[in-house]
Amino acid sequence: MSSESSSATEIGSYFISNYPPYSQWKRENVDEILAALQRAPRRESPLGLYIHIPFCRKRCKFCYFRVYTDQNAKAIENYVQALIKEVELLSEKPAIAGRNFHFVYFGGGTPSYLSSRQLQSLRERLHRSISWDEAREVTFECEPGTLSLDKVKTLRDIGVTRVSLGVENFNDEILKENGRAHLSPEILRAYDWIQDVGFPQVNIDLIAGMIGETDDNWAQCVEKAREMSPDNITIYQMELPYNTIISKEMQQSGIASPIADWATKRRWVDEAFNTLCAAGYQISSGNELVKNLETDHFVYRDNLFRGSDLLGTGVASFGHLQGVHYQNLDQLTDYVDACDSGRLPVNRALTPTSHQTLIREVVLQLKEGRIHREPFQNKFGVDIFDEFAGALAAQQTAGYLKIEGDEVTLTRRGLLQVDSLLPEYFEEEHREVRYT
Secondary structure, eight states: OOTTOOOOOOSBOOOOOSSSOGGGOBGGGHHHHHHHHHSOOSSOOOEEEEEEEOEESSOOTTOOSOOEESOOHHHHHHHHHHHHHHHHHHHTSTTTTTOOOSEEEEEESOGGGSOHHHHHHHHHHHTTTOOOTTOSEEEEEEOGGGOOHHHHHHHHHTTOOEEEEEEEOSOHHHHHHTTOSOOHHHHHHHHHHHHHHOOSEEEEEEEETOTTOOHHHHHHHHHHHHHHOOSEEEEEEOOBOTTSHHHHHHHHHOOOOOSOOHHHHHHHHHHHHHHHHHTTOEEEETTEEESOTTTOOOHHHHHHTTTOEEEEESTTOEEEETTEEEEEOSSHHHHHHHHHTTOOOEEEEEOOOHHHHHHHHHHHHHTTTEEEHHHHHHHHSOOHHHHTHHHHHHHHHTTSEEEETTEEEEOHHHHHTHHHHGGGGSOGGGSSSOOO
């Protein structure tokens, strides 16, 4: 997609979350991550843990994650047992043994799909081999309709410090049309419970461009988010990766994209930024606002963008360890069978070159809206102003960023479409390949 495109939202990836592209990660490279696990850490990099809970009440029409609906208690327990076995296997490897977790993230799917009893049991069994008691941040994603006051208390009891509530929209008809499992009364009830129990950080998610969105309704959603006054607000622009229900319907039926075009979505996010900044929020990245940049940190994101080690556990999870990217098996039965047999469930991997690692950290940190020359010089021995002179100059001329002293700062225009700018920093062979 060109950076100035105002075309319809067509099928394909847009949101950049790693480099090199996932399509370049290969099964024949699995031995590279297995070897990395056998090496003691070369330096004390912060270590994170991602735990994937793939169960949902419904599959949203725009969802592209590995999720499963209508799973019974036995299937869930089988998965949890496999997850515990995977973590146990990892905890024994030289690269992991004895290290403390700096951050933990429960993602999905819907982690809050699990019952209070299942969550307590999961925590107790995981803590036989690892612990997150000393972690700076433990994030837990929640779908409003899966919460109860008892479950929210359980989240606090198992050590969660940052709750992320998947609101997406406050309009019931739009929620239904997009396949969300919850409705607006469940949002407000869940948020009240979260506030009553109390957590150091509370985030809510919104999505600009859901099917059926209008100017008036979007403004009402932003205003409602302002009234709720969470610590963090994340705003995604709706995209259509290949494996969503919407994408499949478009391919099978030949229907036009039902999603707002990119120019409209960027305008909606811009309006949200203006409203929320006027209310005291500060822009933390191209899709995140916080009340206070000094205190409201998203530790998971900050570390992910700076190359910290991350154990990706659970079906289809992505990780990064000692300079190697990897992804787990992406089918539930394959994942469970591997763990049950005592094998790490890795499906594909890639060891990026030093230059590719530099690109990864530059493009991910650009999503925060600014980068500085010195950290990259210190870490990679490379002057990014020289290395990426062409892309920086072109994007400065086009009005997407400014270069002042040792700092690159994206303009609002650049920030609103930052993901479309990032491929210009890729190695040429990766600029036109499928991303996922």
